[in-house]
Amino acid sequence: MNGRPSLWVQIPELARRSVMRTVRQPAAIVPATTFPLILLAINSVGLKSATSLPGFPTDSYVTFALAFAFIQAGVFAVIGTGQNLAEDNQGGFFNRLQLTPIHPAALVAGQLAGTLALGLFQASTYIAVGLLAGAHIEAGLGGALVMIALAIAISLAFGSVGLAVGMRSSTPESVQSLFPLIFVFLFLSSMSLPRDLIQTDWFRTVATYNPVSYMVEGLRSLLITGWDGEALALGFGCALGILALGLTFASLGLKERMVRT
Amino acid sequence: MPSRNGVQPQSNGIEVNGLVRVFKGGVRAVDGIDLEVRPGEIYGFLGPNGAGKSTTVHMLTTLLPPTAGSARVAGHDVVKDGAAVRDAIGAALQEAALDPNLTAREHMRLQGALHGMSKGERTKRGNELIDRVGLSDAADRKVGGYSGGMKRRLDLALALLHGPRVLFLDEPTTGLDIQSRTALWDEVAHLSRDDGVTIFLTTQYLEEADQLADHLGIIDHGKIVAAGTPDALKAEVGRPTVEVVPTDHAERDRAVELLEPFGELVPGTPQGAAVRLEDGGEELANIIRVFDQAEVRIANLELHEASLNDVFLTKTGRSLEGAQREAAEEGETGEQPALEGAPA
Numbered sequence: 286m287n288g289r290p291s292l293w294v295q296i297p298e299l300a301r302r303s304v305m306r307t308v309r310q311p312a313a314i315v316p317a318t319t320f321p322l323i324l325l326a327i328n329s330v331g332l333k334s335a336t337s338l339p340g341f342p343t344d345s346y347v348t349f350a351l352a353f354a355f356i357q358a359g360v361f362a363v364i365g366t367g368q369n370l371a372e373d374n375q376g377g378f379f380n381r382l383q384l385t386p387i388h389p390a391a392l393v394a395g396q397l398a399g400t401l402a403l404g405l406f407q408a409s410t411y412i413a414v415g416l417l418a419g420a421h422i423e424a425g426l427g428g429a430l431v432m433i434a435l436a437i438a439i440s441l442a443f444g445s446v447g448l449a450v451g452m453r454s455s456t457p458e459s460v461q462s463l464f465p466l467i468f469v470f471l472f473l474s475s476m477s478l479p480r481d482l483i484q485t486d487w488f489r490t491v492a493t494y495n496p497v498s499y500m501v502e503g504l505r506s507l508l509i510t511g512w513d514g515e516a517l518a519l520g521f522g523c524a525l526g527i528l529a530l531g532l533t534f535a536s537l538g539l540k541e542r543m544v545r546t
Numbered sequence: 547m548p549s550r551n552g553v554q555p556q557s558n559g560i561e562v563n564g565l566v567r568v569f570k571g572g573v574r575a576v577d578g579i580d581l582e583v584r585p586g587e588i589y590g591f592l593g594p595n596g597a598g599k600s601t602t603v604h605m606l607t608t609l610l611p612p613t614a615g616s617a618r619v620a621g622h623d624v625v626k627d628g629a630a631v632r633d634a635i636g637a638a639l640q641e642a643a644l645d646p647n648l649t650a651r652e653h654m655r656l657q658g659a660l661h662g663m664s665k666g667e668r669t670k671r672g673n674e675l676i677d678r679v680g681l682s683d684a685a686d687r688k689v690g691g692y693s694g695g696m697k698r699r700l701d702l703a704l705a706l707l708h709g710p711r712v713l714f715l716d717e718p719t720t721g722l723d724i725q726s727r728t729a730l731w732d733e734v735a736h737l738s739r740d741d742g743v744t745i746f747l748t749t750q751y752l753e754e755a756d757q758l759a760d761h762l763g764i765i766d767h768g769k770i771v772a773a774g775t776p777d778a779l780k781a782e783v784g785r786p787t788v789e790v791v792p793t794d795h796a797e798r799d800r801a802v803e804l805l806e807p808f809g810e811l812v813p814g815t816p817q818g819a820a821v822r823l824e825d826g827g828e829e830l831a832n833i834i835r836v837f838d839q840a841e842v843r844i845a846n847l848e849l850h851e852a853s854l855n856d857v858f859l860t861k862t863g864r865s866l867e868g869a870q871r872e873a874a875e876e877g878e879t880g881e882q883p884a885l886e887g888a889p890a
Contacts, residue, residue: 290662298659302648309647309688377643380609381704384637385660386629545608545628 292388299395306369307399317361318407321354322414328353328477329418338482343509351415352504353476355436356497358407359443360467366400366444367460370451374542383545393535397444404440408433420508428507431517435507438524439500445531452538474498496523557621558585558711558744560606564615567601575601577768578615583746583761588738590759590776591748592854594869598768599748600640603716606746607637620712620744636710640717642697646690650681650700653689654707661708668707675703679733695726702733712744713737719754731758752854752866764858766869771861780852783860785809788833791818791846804836818846 307313329347336344343349373379382392412422412429422428447460454460473488474497483489492498503520506513560583567576576598583589593599604610606619608628617624620634644653651672658668676685679699689697698718705713715734719727735758737743749755755762756776764772764779772779788808792801801819802811808829814820823829830849837844858866 290660294659294662298656302645302652302656305652306645306647377639377641378645379643380639381643381657382660383609384607384632384635385657386632386662387660544611545632 290386290388292391295388295391296394299391300398303369303395303397303399304402307365307403313365314403314406317358317365317403318410320361321357321407321411324357325350325354325411325415326418332477335478340479340482342479342505345419345421347415347418348420348508349505350477351411351420351508352501354411354415355408355432355439355504356471356474356476356501358404358411358436359439360464360471362400362404362440362443363447363450363467364461364464365403366396366447367451367454367463368447368457369399370396370448371454371457371460374451374454375456379542383543389536389539389543393448393532393539396448397441400440400444400447401437404437404444405433407440408436411436422508423511424507428512432504432507435500435503435517435520435524438521438528442524442527442531445528445535447531449531449534449538452535452542470495471497474501476501496527499523558742559583559621560589560617560619560712560744560746562602562606562615562617565602565605565612565617566614567598567605567610568613574768576605576612579763579765579768579770581763581770581773583744585744586738586742587760588734588745588747588758590755590762591746591765592750592752592755592759592762592858592866593748593765594750594866594872597765597869599750599765600716601768602765603637603639603714603746603748607635607639607714608632633708634710635712635714636705636708637714638698638701638705638716638718639714640720642694642701644689644692644697644700647688649688650676650685650703653700653704657704657707663708671707671709675706676700679703680729693726695722695729698722698726698730699733702730706737706743710743712746715745715747717748717750719749719751727754734758750866750870752858756854762854764854764861766858766862772857776854779857780854783852783856785822785824786852787812787814787820787822787850788830789814789818789820789846789848789850790833790837790844791815793843793845797842800840800842801837804840804842805833808833 325347328350332350333346335341336346336349412432416422422432424431450460450463473491474495475483475492476497480489480492480498483492499519500523503516506516510516560581562579562581565576565579566574568574579602591599591602601610605612606617606624608624608631611625619631622630622634624631648656654672654676655668658672663671676682679702681696681700681703684692684696689700692700702718719730722730731754734745734747738745747758759776762774762776762779763770774782790801790805792798795817798817798819805811805819805821809821809824812820812822834844834847855866858869862869864872
C-alpha cells in the first residue's frame with residue numbers, strides 16, 4: 286500500500302505527459318504555428334493600404350497585425366486541448382487515470398501544461414518572425430517578454446475553454462466542429478482595424494463587447510504605443526477572466542465525468 | 547468476520563449481492579446479480595457482447611455507481627469506500643487504454659507517480675514488470691507502434707504496478723492472435739497460482755473460461771444464468787454427444803435412424819448424424835455394434851464431451867456464437883437503445 290500521493294507530485298507528472306504528448310505530435314504543432322503566420326503574411330500584403338487611413342495608429346501593417354497571430358494561436362489551443370481530452374475519454378485513458386488516487390485539480394492543471402508549452406513556443410516564434418518581417422516593438426525587450434506572458438495567458442484561457450468543451454465531448458471530432466464558430470468570434474473583434482476606425486455600427490458594438498478585442502489591443506499596445514497600463518490591464522483581465530470561467534466549467538464537467546464512487 | 551470498521555482483514559475476495567445498473571431509457575444492463583469470488587482464485591465471467599460483463603466490471607472497479615444492490619471488493623464497499631477499493635485493485639479494461647505518444651517506461655513512471663510510489667520504487671518495480679511481460683526490448687519505444695498483444699501486456703503490467711490484491715481483466719485477449727493469447731493466459735495463471743492475486747476475468751471465449759477459471763459465472767441479458775466450476779457446470783448438462791459420419795453419405799438418413807434410440811438427436815455436420823447420449827460414453831460400443839449389424843460403414847465417429855457452449859445452450863436456449871451474432875445484429879440495426887454512460 287502506498288501513501289496518499291501529493292498534488293505536487295501528480296501535477297508535474299501529468300504536466301510532463303501533456304508536454305511530451307504535444308511535442309511528439311508535429312502534426313499538431315506545425316499547423317497551429319504556421320497558419321497564423323500565413324494569415325499574417327496575407328493580411329500584411331493585402332491590407333497594407335489601411336495604414337493610410339486617417340487615425341491609423343502605425344504605418345507598418347505587419348506591426349499592427351502581428352498581435353492577431355497570438356490570438357489565432359489561441360483557437361488552436363481550444364481545439365488542441367479539447368481534442369486531447371476527448372481522445373483520453375474515447376480511448377479509455379481517462380478511466381486509467383480515474384483508477385488511480387488522482388486529484389481532479391492535478392488532471393486539469395496537467396492537461397493545460399502542454400497548452401502552455403505550445404503557447405510559449407508560438408509566442409517566441411511570432412515575435413522572431415515579426416521582427417524579421419519588419420515589425421517593431423515599441424516597448425522594447427521588456428515589452429517582448431510581457432507579450433510572451435500575455436500570449437501564454439491567452440493560450441491558457443482558450444485552452445481552458447477547450448478543456449471545458451472536451452470534458453463534455455465524447456469524440457475529438459465534436460471538438461473540432463467548434464473551429465468555424467470560434468473563428469467567426471475572433472473576426473468580430475478589432476483584429477483588422479482599430480475599433481474607432483470601424484465604420485459599421487453593429488460591428489463596432491460587437492467588437493467593443495468582444496473580449497478578444499481587449500486581448501488584441503493589450504498585445505498591440507506593446508507593439509505600437511509602448512507601455513499602456515490600461516490596455517495591458519484589460520488584456521490580462523480578459524484573458525484571466527476567460528481562464529477563470531473556462532476552469533470553472535471544466536471543473537464542473539470533470540465532476541460530472543468522474544462518476545467514480 | 548468483518549472488523550470494527552467493516553473491512554475484512556486480508557480479504558482478497560469479491561462479494562456481490564443483487565447488483566443492478568439501469569441506464570437512461572430504462573435499460574437494465576445488469577439485473578440483480580449475486581456472485582462470490584474467493585481470495586486467490588480466477589473467476590471467469592463468460593457471456594456474449596452486451597451481456598453486462600463490462601458494466602459489472604465498471605461497477606466493481608468503482609468507475610460506475612450501481613443503481614441498486616451492494617458489492618465488496620477486497621473487503622471494501624464499492625460505493626462507500628471507493629478510494630480503498632481502488633487502492634486494492636488493478637484493472638486492465640476492455641480497451642488497452644494507453645497514450646500512443648508515451649513509451650512503456652514513461653507509462654510506468656506516470657502510473658507509479660499517480661499511485662504515490664517513490665521514484666526508486668516505481669523505477670525498480672516498473673522495470674521488473676516490463677521484463678516480466680517481455681517488453682524490455684520495446685520499453686523505450688512509443689506505444690503507438692506496439693502490436694495489439696504488446697499493448698495488452700503493457701496494460702497488464704500497469705495494472706500490477708502498485709501491487710494490487712485483486713485484478714480485473716475485461717476481455718484481455720479479445721482480438722489477439724493465438725500466440726499472444728496463450729502468453730497472456732500463462733501470465734494470468736502465474737499471477738493467481740504464485741502471487742495469490744484474485745482475478746476477475748471477463749471473456750466471450752469458451753476456451754479461455756474453460757482453461758483459466760476456477761469458478762465461472764455465465765451472464766446473459768444482465769442476469770447470471772449459471773455459476774460453478776467449469777467441470778461442475780458441464781457435468782450439470784452432463785451427457786456427451788456422439789456424431790457418426792457414414793462412409794457413403796447417402797446413408798446419412800439410415801445413420802439417423804440407427805442413432806435415434808440412443809438419445810436425443812442434435813444438429814451435427816451435414817454428412818453426419820449426432821445424438822446426445824442418454825446413458826453416457828459407455829453406449830459407444832453398442833453404437834458401433836448396431837452400425838456393424840446394419841452394415842452401415844462408418845467413416846468417422848466422434849464423442850464430444852459436454853462443453854461450456856452446451857451449458858450456455860441449455861441455460862439460455864441458444865449457443866454462445868448465436869448470441870454473439872444476435873448482439874452484433876442488434877448493434878447494427880440500432881435495436882439496442884443508446885446507453886448513456888455505458889461502458890464501451
